[in-house]
Amino acid sequence: MESLKDKVAIVGMGCTPFGEFWDKDIVDLIVEAADEAFADANVTAKDMQAAWVGYTVQDNAMTGIILSSALQLQFIPVTRVENACGTGAETIRGAALGLASHTYDLVLALGFEKMKDAGFGGIGQAWPGKWHPVYGAAPEVGGAVGRYALAATKYFSTYGLSPEDGKRMLAKVSVKSHYNGSRNPKAMLRNRITIEQVLNAPIIAWPLGLFDCCGICDGASAAIMCRTEDAKRYRPKGDYITVKASAIACGPGWGKERVNYGYTVWEETEAAAKQAYAMAGITNPRKELSLAEVHDCFSIAEVIACESMGLCEKGHARDDIESGAWEQTGEIPVNVSGGLKAFGHPAGASGGREVYEFYKQFQGKADDKTRQLKDLKMGLSHNQGGHPGNFVAGITIVGEPPSR
Numbered sequence: 020m021e022s023l024k025d026k027v028a029i030v031g032m033g034c035t036p037f038g039e040f041w042d043k044d045i046v047d048l049i050v051e052a053a054d055e056a057f058a059d060a061n062v063t064a065k066d067m068q069a070a071w072v073g074y075t076v077q078d079n080a081m082t083g084i085i086l087s088s089a090l091q092l093q094f095i096p097v098t099r100v101e102n103a104c105g106t107g108a109e110t111i112r113g114a115a116l117g118l119a120s121h122t123y124d125l126v127l128a129l130g131f132e133k134m135k136d137a138g139f140g141g142i143g144q145a146w147p148g149k150w151h152p153v154y155g156a157a158p159e160v161g162g163a164v165g166r167y168a169l170a171a172t173k174y175f176s177t178y179g180l181s182p183e184d185g186k187r188m189l190a191k192v193s194v195k196s197h198y199n200g201s202r203n204p205k206a207m208l209r210n211r212i213t214i215e216q217v218l219n220a221p222i223i224a225w226p227l228g229l230f231d232c233c234g235i236c237d238g239a240s241a242a243i244m245c246r247t248e249d250a251k252r253y254r255p256k257g258d259y260i261t262v263k264a265s266a267i268a269c270g271p272g273w274g275k276e277r278v279n280y281g282y283t284v285w286e287e288t289e290a291a292a293k294q295a296y297a298m299a300g301i302t303n304p305r306k307e308l309s310l311a312e313v314h315d316c317f318s319i320a321e322v323i324a325c326e327s328m329g330l331c332e333k334g335h336a337r338d339d340i341e342s343g344a345w346e347q348t349g350e351i352p353v354n355v356s357g358g359l360k361a362f363g364h365p366a367g368a369s370g371g372r373e374v375y376e377f378y379k380q381f382q383g384k385a386d387d388k389t390r391q392l393k394d395l396k397m398g399l400s401h402n403q404g405g406h407p408g409n410f411v412a413g414i415t416i417v418g419e420p421p422s423r
Contacts, residue, residue, distance in 0.1 A: 031060025103404025107370015200361025274408010
């Protein structure tokens, strides 16, 4: 299987702030993200030869026409993709494959979501009647948060953590995320919190409390992409990033069938990581990656995802959390943007937003200079849609061009 490594470049990006925008509609968000990306790459909508658009909960916008009408794209291919909360990774993957095949020369990948207007609460039954009637998102198990709560309690028991120690470990993850988000001007939640606040917050599905859950919201992200040999046409200074790998792994849904399902490893994420590392030529991800944006819809998700991707030895996340290894100044910074937890999670836009963080970091243009990292080589973006035992996982690895 041929690798995508360094064949495709990202030469422009845009991202709206994430939050509750009752005064904006879908078109407003699409235009805002796309206009920033177009200006960044010094191109216009008329220059696009194809586009990929991703969204999840907008039942009134079921085709690519929502993008072509918002941007007035003139009779070009627009492909709508959807993989639940992994949708953002799918837009970038589709665009990268379209370019690597030499079918197109310059394309747009855009994800958006207007989740607040759609009435999507994230707790209880989501998409009633549209998924597995018991396992999918049934209210009797608390929907998404209930399934992740099962993973948390299983993790505690598997690795010998008392409930108190386990909750404190997760609290430190949330405190880190909020601290990082507090310095990110586009983040939804910019308030710093304490461990005591997390531990004393209302329980949503034990052991996960209010501050263990990300905020679903509204937002959009966009990327202008071309083949790497053309990248300097748009960024003569060479300040672009290249795609090192793009991988998707969709599980067979064993978690809802197997009585021995473990909950402590995301098998789909593990498989996607294996694909991505092989494509990027990575043999030691903890040492070779400079930072990671991980799908932390709940605090336990960050823990298990990092272990599943080999960023941390299985069962030893607590050691990394206690040592500060995942903090901005640590060995492998995780979610320096604030992550889904603090930046917010409009499902279709989150994957592109994670890559937007890398794009700005690699250019030395973090919005708040106190967030700026140095000496970056590669960054890993992780998305996953579904629930423990029933995931689709996407991983995008980007980095500096090979000639830089």
